[in-house]
Amino acid sequence: MRWLLRPFAGLAVPAAAVIAALLVGVVLLGVFGANPITGYRALFTGAFGGPDELAATALKSIPLMLVGVGICIAFRTGVINIGGEGQIIMGAILATLVAIALPDVPRPILVPLVMIAGGIGGGIWGAIPGALKAYSGVNEILSTIMMNIIAGFFMSFLLEDWLIAPGAIKIQQTKRLTPNADLPILPGGTRLHLGIVVALIVAILGYLLLFRSGLGLRLRAVGHNQHASRAAGMKVELSITQALALSGACAGIAGAVLVFGSESHRLIGEGGPLAFTQSAGFNGIVTALFGGLHPLFTVLSSYLFGGMLSGGISLQRAVQVPQALVIALNGVVVVFVVSSLLLQNRVRRWAEGEVQMEDRA
Amino acid sequence: MSEFFTVAILTATLTSGIRQAVPYLLAALGEAVSQRAGVLNLGVEGVMLIGAFSAYYATLETKSAAIGLLMGLLAGMFMGLIYAFITVVMHAEQGISGIGIYLFGLGFTDLLFQKQVGTPRPIQGLKTKPMNWLAEDTGRVGELLFSHTILTYVAFLLVPAVYWLVTRTTFGLNVRAVGENPHAADTLGVSVNGVRAAAIVFGNTMAGLAGAVLVLDIVQNFQQNLTAGRGFIAIALVYFGAWRPLRVMAGALLFGIVSSTVLTLQALDVISGSVTSIANMAPAVLTVIVLVVVSRRIGQPAALTKPFTRDA
Numbered sequence: 001m002r003w004l005l006r007p008f009a010g011l012a013v014p015a016a017a018v019i020a021a022l023l024v025g026v027v028l029l030g031v032f033g034a035n036p037i038t039g040y041r042a043l044f045t046g047a048f049g050g051p052d053e054l055a056a057t058a059l060k061s062i063p064l065m066l067v068g069v070g071i072c073i074a075f076r077t078g079v080i081n082i083g084g085e086g087q088i089i090m091g092a093i094l095a096t097l098v099a100i101a102l103p104d105v106p107r108p109i110l111v112p113l114v115m116i117a118g119g120i121g122g123g124i125w126g127a128i129p130g131a132l133k134a135y136s137g138v139n140e141i142l143s144t145i146m147m148n149i150i151a152g153f154f155m156s157f158l159l160e161d162w163l164i165a166p167g168a169i170k171i172q173q174t175k176r177l178t179p180n181a182d183l184p185i186l187p188g189g190t191r192l193h194l195g196i197v198v199a200l201i202v203a204i205l206g207y208l209l210l211f212r213s214g215l216g217l218r219l220r221a222v223g224h225n226q227h228a229s230r231a232a233g234m235k236v237e238l239s240i241t242q243a244l245a246l247s248g249a250c251a252g253i254a255g256a257v258l259v260f261g262s263e264s265h266r267l268i269g270e271g272g273p274l275a276f277t278q279s280a281g282f283n284g285i286v287t288a289l290f291g292g293l294h295p296l297f298t299v300l301s302s303y304l305f306g307g308m309l310s311g312g313i314s315l316q317r318a319v320q321v322p323q324a325l326v327i328a329l330n331g332v333v334v335v336f337v338v339s340s341l342l343l344q345n346r347v348r349r350w351a352e353g354e355v356q357m358e359d360r361a
Numbered sequence: 362m363s364e365f366f367t368v369a370i371l372t373a374t375l376t377s378g379i380r381q382a383v384p385y386l387l388a389a390l391g392e393a394v395s396q397r398a399g400v401l402n403l404g405v406e407g408v409m410l411i412g413a414f415s416a417y418y419a420t421l422e423t424k425s426a427a428i429g430l431l432m433g434l435l436a437g438m439f440m441g442l443i444y445a446f447i448t449v450v451m452h453a454e455q456g457i458s459g460i461g462i463y464l465f466g467l468g469f470t471d472l473l474f475q476k477q478v479g480t481p482r483p484i485q486g487l488k489t490k491p492m493n494w495l496a497e498d499t500g501r502v503g504e505l506l507f508s509h510t511i512l513t514y515v516a517f518l519l520v521p522a523v524y525w526l527v528t529r530t531t532f533g534l535n536v537r538a539v540g541e542n543p544h545a546a547d548t549l550g551v552s553v554n555g556v557r558a559a560a561i562v563f564g565n566t567m568a569g570l571a572g573a574v575l576v577l578d579i580v581q582n583f584q585q586n587l588t589a590g591r592g593f594i595a596i597a598l599v600y601f602g603a604w605r606p607l608r609v610m611a612g613a614l615l616f617g618i619v620s621s622t623v624l625t626l627q628a629l630d631v632i633s634g635s636v637t638s639i640a641n642m643a644p645a646v647l648t649v650i651v652l653v654v655v656s657r658r659i660g661q662p663a664a665l666t667k668p669f670t671r672d673a
Contacts, residue, residue: 325468
């Protein structure tokens with residue numbers, strides 16, 4: 001029996017974490033007097049019920065994939081990047097500025113250019129706390145959170161009058177940006193655009209970087225044991241800075257996708273930074289953890305969580321429970337996943353026959 | 362600009378700065394105790410939000426700020442029990458599980474607010490000003506020191522109380538022991554996990570209280586992400602204050618005064634429009650600078666973030 005279960009040992013605990021989080025959701029829905037079955041059915045069909053729903057879910061999952069891949073790189077280096085929100089915003093800002101500066105560059109050149117600009121914007125915003133941690137020992141969790149706040153106010157500073165769309169009504173958003181930077185819609189009759197291809201390419205590159213390159217080997221070595229890496233002659237400080245810069249770059253690309261893949265093709269700051277980023281900077285942490293900090297599994301888990309987000313809208317419509325429920329449940333998933341690592345190791349050892357489960361009980 | 366430098370406005374700014382400092386102070390004092398016991402609680406922001414909403418909603422429904430305060434406190438205590446279970450029993454990675462708590466608090470309070478309240482409705486905060494009778498004929502100094510509500514005095518009295526708790530009681534000795542050397546403490550018969558759980562519950566109760574004070578004494582309303590990073594800044598203040606209550610208080614006052622100065626400048630129209638956004642960055646920028654300045658400081662509890670197991 002045990003050998004049959006062996007390949008699933010790694011999956012059992014994350015799956016249990018999601019089921020547990022969904023059960024918390026049942027309780028919450030119940031408390032609000034909503035029928036949990038109706039709610040979850042709406043969530044599921046809203047997320048995966050047809051081609052349009054599947055495409056909408058893919059759209060929601062793009063920023064999660066990009067941020068998530070970046071989180072894989074940072075966490076595997078032992079650096080906790082909570083700065084995805086700020087990195088998304090700075091990537092979006094730099095990409096927007098490039099599109100404003102070069103409106104007439106042909107589309108096949110401008111689209112890659114704004115994506116790269118996004119990567120650079122986010123990368124710089126990640127490199128700063130990275131260097132602060134590496135060279136002065138500043139706790140990166142706190143500094144990245146502060147960088148989020150700074151980026152949010154910077155966006156509203158720019159949109160307050162410099163970049164605001166001309167017109168009588170003051171809405172914090174840019175004018176419609178050049179169509180040459182629009183992410184092309186993919187064939188198939190849905191709203192799915194090239195952003196998904198960008199996300200998949202970044203995920204594959206992230207995988208190759210982490211597991212098939214010398215740089216990735218060094219990053220993971222630093223994440224595994226800083227002292228040993230230093231003793232082996234590695235530049236630990238440089239690796240930490242690189243990890244946060246790369247992580248920020250991935251998030252920055254997400255920012256560019258959020259601007260040029262949006263239906264309005266603008267940078268919109270109205271409603272606050274969380275509204276623009278769709279909390280992807282935080283939710284990407286959830287999907288990366290859930291994907292076992294592996295870029296390719298993170299793509300899958302991002303798609304699942306993208307389903308939670310796109311289905312959350314249907315859930316809200318069906319049972320009148322705000323979709324903020326999904327953010328709350330994401331928090332529960334994080335807590336359950338990290339709380340269950342102890343159990344996970346036990347399950348794995350049991351599956352490998354080292355520990356008798358009965359002895360533990 | 363010169364308008365800002367009248368004595369009346371300076372006094373008002375400092376007075377408001379003291380009030381603004383209270384949520385930072387309460388949350389940071391709690392976090393300091395929790396970290397002295399070896400547990401990093403990054404969920405402070407989320408717990409503050411939960412405390413704030415509980416206080417807000419209870420006050421809205423019962424029209425009693427005292428009940429609101431109590432509810433904020435209890436909500437924090439409850440979150441503390443959960444966080445103690447997660448970190449002490451389940452040995453979860455403290456940095457990440459704290460972020461989980463934050464996300465939960467952010468989403469959950471937004472959910473409850475939208476569902477139960479809808480549009481922001483102001484509440485009557487706690488208006489008791491126990492020292493106000495002294496403020497009437499002591500002029501500016503009186504305004505600065507005696508015009509606050511009871512919560513402010515409680516918060517500042519908690520500074521010596523926490524100092525006494527940590528340095529002069531058996532519980533405080535145990536807290537420091539399990540934060541520095543849990544194995545030695547265990548050998549001496551101290552329940553490492555018990556002491557840590559108690560410190561966590563204390564820390565989260567303070568965070569819940571901080572959220573309640575923010576609602577009852579400062580904003581008197583609620584909105585999504587009301588705390589806007591105050592909980593995270595409070596954690597930074599613990600580093601700034603080198604885990605010592607008095608220095609934590611100095612940091613909280615600094616941040617409170619920076620916040621109130623920005624508010625005053627806005628109210629006087631010295632800064633407006635896009636410059637306001639730049640001014641609003643001040644606390645976050647200051648936090649980064651503070652972290653850089655104190656980063657070389659040693660003296661972090663040796664067992665911070667390390668779960669305790671006997672067989673290690």
